[in-house]
Amino acid sequence: MIRLENIQVGYGHCVVAAFDGDLAFAKAKFISIIGTNGSGKSTLLRAMASGQHLINGNVFIENKNWNDYTAVERSKFISVVLTERSFSHFLSVRELLELSRAPYTNYIGKLAAEDHEVINEALESFDLKQLENRKAGTLSDGQLQRVLIARAIVQDTEYILMDEPTSHLDINHKADLLLQLRDYCHEHGKTIIYATHEIQLAMSLCDEIVSIHKGSIAHETISDFVKSNKLQEIFPSKHVAFENGIVQFKFDS
Amino acid sequence: MDALFGLENPQTGKTVRYIITELRLPRAIMAILTGAGLAIAGLLMQTLFRNPLAGPFVLGISSGAGLGVALVIMGATALGIGAISGFGIITASVVGSLVVLLLIILMSLRIKDTMGLLIVGLMVGSLSSAVVGILSYFSSSEQLKRYVFWSMGSLGNINWADLWIIILLFFLALILLIWIIKPLNALLLGESYALSLGINIKKTRWIIIIITSILAGSITAYAGPIAFIGLAVPHLSRLILPTVNHKILIPTVVLLGATLLLFCDLVSQLPFSNYSLPINAVTSLLGAPLIIWLIMRKRNLHF
Numbered sequence: 342m343i344r345l346e347n348i349q350v351g352y353g354h355c356v357v358a359a360f361d362g363d364l365a366f367a368k369a370k371f372i373s374i375i376g377t378n379g380s381g382k383s384t385l386l387r388a389m390a391s392g393q394h395l396i397n398g399n400v401f402i403e404n405k406n407w408n409d410y411t412a413v414e415r416s417k418f419i420s421v422v423l424t425e426r427s428f429s430h431f432l433s434v435r436e437l438l439e440l441s442r443a444p445y446t447n448y449i450g451k452l453a454a455e456d457h458e459v460i461n462e463a464l465e466s467f468d469l470k471q472l473e474n475r476k477a478g479t480l481s482d483g484q485l486q487r488v489l490i491a492r493a494i495v496q497d498t499e500y501i502l503m504d505e506p507t508s509h510l511d512i513n514h515k516a517d518l519l520l521q522l523r524d525y526c527h528e529h530g531k532t533i534i535y536a537t538h539e540i541q542l543a544m545s546l547c548d549e550i551v552s553i554h555k556g557s558i559a560h561e562t563i564s565d566f567v568k569s570n571k572l573q574e575i576f577p578s579k580h581v582a583f584e585n586g587i588v589q590f591k592f593d594s
Numbered sequence: 595m596d597a598l599f600g601l602e603n604p605q606t607g608k609t610v611r612y613i614i615t616e617l618r619l620p621r622a623i624m625a626i627l628t629g630a631g632l633a634i635a636g637l638l639m640q641t642l643f644r645n646p647l648a649g650p651f652v653l654g655i656s657s658g659a660g661l662g663v664a665l666v667i668m669g670a671t672a673l674g675i676g677a678i679s680g681f682g683i684i685t686a687s688v689v690g691s692l693v694v695l696l697l698i699i700l701m702s703l704r705i706k707d708t709m710g711l712l713i714v715g716l717m718v719g720s721l722s723s724a725v726v727g728i729l730s731y732f733s734s735s736e737q738l739k740r741y742v743f744w745s746m747g748s749l750g751n752i753n754w755a756d757l758w759i760i761i762l763l764f765f766l767a768l769i770l771l772i773w774i775i776k777p778l779n780a781l782l783l784g785e786s787y788a789l790s791l792g793i794n795i796k797k798t799r800w801i802i803i804i805i806t807s808i809l810a811g812s813i814t815a816y817a818g819p820i821a822f823i824g825l826a827v828p829h830l831s832r833l834i835l836p837t838v839n840h841k842i843l844i845p846t847v848v849l850l851g852a853t854l855l856l857f858c859d860l861v862s863q864l865p866f867s868n869y870s871l872p873i874n875a876v877t878s879l880l881g882a883p884l885i886i887w888l889i890m891r892k893r894n895l896h897f
Binding site: 390391411412413415416419420421425426427428429436437440441443444446448449450492496 | 644772773775776779780782783784785786787789790791792793794832836837838839841
């Protein structure tokens with residue numbers, strides 16, 4: 342379980358979002374973080390992943406303070422999918438996945454048979470088999486996004502934090518991928534927490550919703566969240582309406 | 595070793611023996627160490643800064659050595675000291691690069707951002723160049739000539755005692771290098787991902803700086819600022835063997851760097867003549883067209 346205690350996240354001394362009390366994320370849950378641009382979705386994710394941008398409060402994983410883990414221990418609990426892409430474009434897809442087994446390999450990074458198995462499985466399930474020898478620089482944005490998600494799965498952690506994992510994907514691939522990730526959570530007992538702008542998909546697939554509105558964080562089950570009808574409040578526009586978690590656009594012509 | 599060169603033949607003159615063991619052999623070994631060492635340093639800098647234009651001297655090491663040498667050659671007369679020996683120049687070069695290195699390492703304690711470190715290195719380089727420029731302006735043409743000669747690099751001014759120091763430092767750097775192969779590969783994913791994979795970025799950055807300092811510092815001290823090899827060899831390796839895995843890349847740059855500089859040194863001797871060219875001119879003359887040709891063929895240059 343990830344437990345956040347009285348957290349305040351932000352930059353320098355400027356608090357972007359906060360929560361009084363305990364925020365707890367159980368295992369085998371598919372959880373999305375929603376909120377407007379700049380509300381602190383990514384900041385909250387980073388605070389959980391690395392303690393970056395955590396101004397106050399504590400993060401506990403399996404009831405142990407995050408600061409008391411070594412870097413390698415941490416890397417076996419939390420993996421990340423980031424929006425930044427500063428990796429070498431000369432890496433092939435397979436090499437990229439191989440490097441992500443770093444927490445389990447020896448000092449020189451030698452891969453065992455089990456590592457290859459995990460990698461092959463991920464290549465298979467994310468439909469990347471035919472891309473495995475392609476260089477990262479030659480992939481389309483959507484393909485690369487799938488590679489980065491497979492990368493996090495290959496790291497084989499209890500918790501996966503994703504920052505907008507479905508950006509750059511086509512609508513059909515968005516739906517397929519999110520469903521696949523939800524099933525992965527439920528089948529393997531893993532927890533995925535992801536920040537997203539895809540409200541309707543989040544409403545129909547997630548178990549729990551973390552919403553950030555005007556600097557305060559809320560955490561509810563999906564049914565409670567839909568009932569409370571907060572969406573209209575969080576995303577106010579006269580051209581968008583939310584009914585039972587379904588998004589409708591209204592333009593007078 | 596004598597058998598290797600056919601020197602066991604008593605008829606072989608003492609002079610020939612001296613030329614081979616005291617001049618040619620140290621020079622060849624120096625070329626091998628310089629080529630390999632600068633190539634490793636360049637590779638490390640390119641990986642650390644994720645920048646294809648980085649080379650072994652981006653942290654200002656050669657500029658520091660240059661400043662030291664300039665101070666000794668051109669500043670000495672101002673202080674009333676007469677002619678400066680070759681030994682004085684080497685000492686100045688060692689001290690110069692050491693001072694810059696310590697400065698960079700001290701600042702890297704405070705600078706968290708890797709790109710910030712790169713810019714600081716470039717600034718230190720510009721600062722040293724500016725001081726060298728001022729010194730040159732006020733110095734005599736004879737002094738200027740000596741400085742220019744040093745800055746063109748030379749593999750010949752080395753004796754066995756100095757060579758052993760470089761060999762020792764080279765192997766020290768290699769041991770440190772094996773230790774960070776895994777973090778180096780993880781850095782290819784970018785610092786954020788490397789961090790999430792349990793890599794200690796701070797420690798890795800430190801070791802990279804130390805290895806680069808040992809290699810580039812000691813080599814520049816004795817051979818002068820050898821241009822081009824450090825920047826070009828990592829690219830050549832990646833173009834020849836299409837991989838970025840440091841387990842393969844490091845042995846490749848070592849071999850390629852050593853071969854390339856040996857060859858350049860051979861060319862610089864201008865066979866069948868008594869003339870020899872400055873090594874820096876040869877490395878660039880041969881290397882630059884090679885890189886351009888490879889890029890034209892492969893159409894891209896990654897790091």
